[in-house]
Amino acid sequence: MPRRNLIPLTLLAVLGVAALGFAVLGASSAPSGATLTVQNGSSRTFGTPTGSTSFTMDVVNGVSSATASGTTSEVRLVRYVPPDRMLVYQQVGSSSKLIARLDPSTIPCTLSTYTALVGGPTPWTASGSAFVRTESLTAFAARVPTATATTCAPEPTPVQGQVHETASVRDGYLVGVHLTVVVPAQQLANGARAAQGVENQALVMLEIDGTRTR
Numbered sequence: 001m002p003r004r005n006l007i008p009l010t011l012l013a014v015l016g017v018a019a020l021g022f023a024v025l026g027a028s029s030a031p032s033g034a035t036l037t038v039q040n041g042s043s044r045t046f047g048t049p050t051g052s053t054s055f056t057m058d059v060v061n062g063v064s065s066a067t068a069s070g071t072t073s074e075v076r077l078v079r080y081v082p083p084d085r086m087l088v089y090q091q092v093g094s095s096s097k098l099i100a101r102l103d104p105s106t107i108p109c110t111l112s113t114y115t116a117l118v119g120g121p122t123p124w125t126a127s128g129s130a131f132v133r134t135e136s137l138t139a140f141a142a143r144v145p146t147a148t149a150t151t152c153a154p155e156p157t158p159v160q161g162q163v164h165e166t167a168s169v170r171d172g173y174l175v176g177v178h179l180t181v182v183v184p185a186q187q188l189a190n191g192a193r194a195a196q197g198v199e200n201q202a203l204v205m206l207e208i209d210g211t212r213t214r
Contacts, residue, residue: 009140017149020070031047031123032109032124032125034124034125034126035123037124037131037175038118039167040173041118041119041169041173041174042115042118043115044173044174045173046115047130050108050111050112051083052080052082052083053080053081053082054080054081054160054207054210055078055207055209056079056080056206056207057203057204058078058203059075059078059203059204060073060075060201060202060203061073061074061075061200062199062200063200064198064199074091074097076089076091076099077089077091080107080111083104083167084104086107086110087100087101087102087202088101098177109147111143112152116143116145117177117179118165118167118177119143120139120140120143122134122135127166129168130166130167130168131166131167131169132164132166132167134164134165134196135162135165136160137157137159137160137162138157138160140163141154141156141157142154142156158188158189158190158194159183159186159188160183160186160194161181161184162181162182163180163181164179164181165179165180166178173208174205175205175208175213175214176203176205177202177203178201178203179201180198180200181198183196183197183198184196
């Protein structure tokens, strides 16, 4: 499944393939209580301004295709210390290996990747102890920038699909975000066919500002 046609993964953003940006767009009416809880939790977790709080988190990615059996998954651990130190480790079982030390100039766009996941005008609603929402892949891609050598701007996608999102907030902090991108079989305007499949991504906070979350 061509990942660039789906959600730009934070994992790939960290490695320079894609990065997202923060774009909390105001809705036409005041945000709901659930939306404020999620967005305020994100601000507390990643700091105000963004990047003023240290954190350690797991980034878990999984991809399944309609044309292949099984799911491909990987886990990476991200450690960030303000203002300009971000390390990425490959997780294999209980061991980890340093695979990237981000250049300070790339960190702001990478940080905005994480905050962008709960942004946008689509409201959140409470569902048990979590918060959920669903938006179109078109809307998601339109607000989420992709990093290049010189820019960090949205890269709209011609692929139609849905992004199902779940956020967990604990003690006022955003401690987890899970995304499921579902892309049905379809033919694009240029005649090409988009790959059908499901892509998952989860951000799991392990430590925020020196305090473990679990």
